[in-house]
Amino acid sequence: MTTVDRDQTHADAEQPRPAAGPRPLPLRVAAPLAVAAGLALLVAFPPYGVWPAAPVGVALLAAAAHRRRLRAGAGLGFLAGVALFAPLLAWTNLHTGYLPWVLLSLLQAGYLALLGAATAWVSPLADRARWRWAPLTGLLWVGQEALRDRTPFGGFPWGRLAFSQGDSPLLRLAALGGAPLVTFAVAVAGGLLVTAGWRRWNGDGWRSPRRWRPVAALAAGAVLVCASGLLVPVGRAGGGAxxxxxxxxxxxxxxxxxxxxxxxxxxxxxxxxxxxxxxxxxxxxxxxxxxxxxxxxxxxxxxxxxxxxxxxxxxxxxxxxxxxxxxxxxxxxxxxxxxxxxxxxxxxxxxxxxxxxxxxxxxxxxxxxxxxxxxxxxxxxxxxxxxxxxxxxxxxxxxxxxxxxxxxxxxxxxxxxxxxxxxxxxxxxxxxxxxxxxxxxxxxxxxxxxxxxxxxxxxxxxxxxxxxxxxxxxxxxxxxxxxxxxxxxxxxxxxxxxxxxxxxxxxxGLWPEVLLAGLAVAALVAAAVLRRRERVVPG
Known part of the structure; x- marks a missing residue:
């Protein structure tokens, strides 16, 4: 072997190996995560009132649906929706029998199925720039609630993330942008949590201590989002009457x-x-x-x-x-x-x-x-x-x-x-x-x-x-x-x-929700464009 050959072999050895393609969490992990997401969301609402569980539930669902096919994302969202709405709306079956309760719970779970599919769809955007994951999660939740609050027959807004934050600092954000802004903040906090906790499922694990630095920063960011409401002045009464x-x-x-x-x-x-x-x-x-x-x-x-x-x-x-x-x-x-x-x-x-x-x-x-x-x-x-x-x-x-x-x-x-x-x-x-x-x-x-x-x-x-x-x-x-x-x-x-x-x-009035829901639609369109480009790129 010549000197040139040895140098070339050494250079090839120093090149990084091609990374495995982006993969979702194994289904055996994702399905329980989706159920856990629904249950975490449930306990955020009264009569439990554990409001920090809401961003945790958002994070679990986002992790479960990330990088999945649309049908799988929808299925996982539906699992989370059933785990949330069936017990949350159990009071509807007290005197009317089980059928109306089941139908209403399944209908509401269907909207979380759409959310799961949308989460899977925008995965390439999050993978291109991990910082996007948090705002994307917030936008998709607002878009889902905007749809669920209005359809069918005028909608049924029960179970909005904003209504779980009665004792949270985030409740104060309602004075700036109403329920849609509170929902957005809760979901952004959840997006930060999932960004912090996500690992690459290609065998790398968390071997490098340096990987914990962004995790700590993102987790701190989620805490700051939840505390941001403390900066909003509320409770000022009118002219003293x-x-x-x-x-x-x-x-x-x-x-x-x-x-x-x-x-x-x-x-x-x-x-x-x-x-x-x-x-x-x-x-x-x-x-x-x-x-x-x-x-x-x-x-x-x-x-x-x-x-x-x-x-x-x-x-x-x-x-x-x-x-x-x-x-x-x-x-x-x-x-x-x-x-x-x-x-x-x-x-x-x-x-x-x-x-x-x-x-x-x-x-x-x-x-x-x-x-x-x-x-x-x-x-x-x-x-x-x-x-x-x-x-x-x-x-x-x-x-x-x-x-x-x-x-x-x-x-x-x-x-x-x-x-x-x-x-x-x-x-x-x-x-x-x-x-x-x-x-x-x-x-x-x-x-x-x-x-x-x-x-x-x-x-x-x-x-x-x-x-x-x-x-x-x-x-x-x-x-x-x-x-x-x-x-x-x-x-x-x-x-x-x-x-x-x-x-x-x-x-x-309505403008914060219009803006956030419009950005959610724009994100879905941007994901479609990116997916199309990736399909036509050779090699």
Whole structure:
């Protein structure tokens, strides 16, 4: 062998060996990771409330779906979705049987299947520059939630990442960009975690100590993202005006779908609890409220048509000497239709028809039945909805003397635009009237978490008034006060500081979600372009 040959052989030996092609995690690892992702996301939500588990769940799903084929990514996302939504929505099967719960859980899991497929699709972008992984994860989560919040039949936003952050510093970001920005931050933190924890599955392992340096930096970055909310000022009340507000939780004779079989008893419970409050006010044990709030379904007897029901509500309003926001079921504009409404009942004069809010977003298959004949083939439970609730057309801005209310009813609190419209219409206090008698305490606490986000998002005090609990007040910084027990009769009275200003989130409205979801679409397109280029590159 010549000297030249020896030199060439030595040079060849020094060249790095071609790396194995990018590979996903083994399926035997990825599948359990996907299930663990769903379970981690689950425990972030009430009644568990372990909010740091949310970015961990995001990270596990991102790792499981990375570099997979689209079908495999979708399958892993679906596994995570079932693990999350089946237990999260278990309260839907308490009184309607298993089929509606199963169908709803599978439908919601389908959106996480789309997320898993999208995560797999953008893998080449993340592999080209690892720093992209975190923002890509955040964008895809916002895009998935934007779709799930609107489809089908108006969407079902339960289980948004933002609603798991009630005790997290990230909740404060809602004041800047609402629920979409909070979701984005949670998912970015998860993206940083998966970037830190990812290893190349080509046999290299973590042999070099230098590989731990970026891991530590990225993990620290995830912590900083979670702490970033502490920099956002929240909880600033408006011009100093106050109002004393009472929440009446009258309770029901029995829980379940037939709670309103004794409609007069439910109404009497709320009247009697208000009369008891009036007696304490007369005795000097309680301050006289400026406003009394009754929950959704406090009167399932139309008080505008039934003189006895109307007289009982008037008795309560006259005795307490304050207007009552009554949650009532009213006759609809046409025969066979009804309205889910909040109506202001004034002492001395009775119902104020100018201050009546009709629920704008009735719940499909619970308050109205789309495709009824087809739905009946799936479950005859749909016939429990004998009359369809018709939606209202105007925001729930109710002027009740010294305070302007932003009234939303039950599940409407989950929809960004429904709540925002009341604030831009002048609401100083957010009111959520709800009826949890057909569910359980877990559902009630999940709903209260949404109220907390809305209070921070719009810089408004808020309250939730439930027939059976949980009721309570929420400060503009998200803190809960005077929360009631479940399936009990309770009355809570509190002085609240009203707010008139607007947060940045209120001003910008839908635009943060539009921007982030648009960038998610752009990422999918960019991944398609990159994949096409890689296919045509020779060799």
């Amino acid at each position: 106050t109002a004393t507000v009472a929440i009446v939780q009258g309770n029901v004779p029995r829980l379940g779908l037939d709670f309103n079989a004794q409609r007069q008893a439910v109404l009497n419970n709320h009247v009697d609890a208000t009369l008891d409050l009036a007696a304490r006010v007369a005795a000097g044990a309680q301050p006289r409220p400026d406003l009394v709030v009754w929950p959704e379904n406090a009167s399932d007897i139309d008080p505008l048509r039934n003189p006895t029901a109307g007289a009982r509500i008037s008795q309560a309003a006259d005795t307490i000497g304050a207007p009552i926001l009554v949650g009532a079921v009213l006759a609809g504009p046409e025969a066979g239709q009804v309205r889910n409404a909040g109506i202001l009942w004034r002492p001395g004069t009775g119902p104020d028809m100018a201050q009546l809010y009709t629920k704008r977003h009735p719940v499909p298959f619970a308050e109205y039945v789309p495709l009824r004949d087809l739905a009946r083939m799936v479950s005859k439970q749909v016939d429990r909805v004998r009359a369809d609730f018709v939606p209202g057309s105007t925001p729930g801005v109710v002027r009740a003397g010294p305070v302007v209310l932003g009234d939303v009813i039950c599940f409407e609190v989950a929809y960004d635009e429904v709540v925002r419209d009341t604030v831009t219409g002048g609401a100083q206090l957010l009111v959520v009237q709800t009826n949890n008698a057909t569910f359980n305490v877990a559902e009630a606490r999940q709903q209260l978490a949404m109220v907390r986000l809305r209070a921070v998002e719009h810089g408004r005090p808020a309250l939730m008034a439930s027939t059976v609990g949980v009721s309570g007040f929420v400060a503009p910084d998200g803190r809960v006060s005077d929360a009631t027990g479940f399936n009990t009769r309770e009355v809570v009275v509190r002085q609240v500081h009203l707010a008139d200003g607007r947060t940045l989130a209120t001003r910008v």
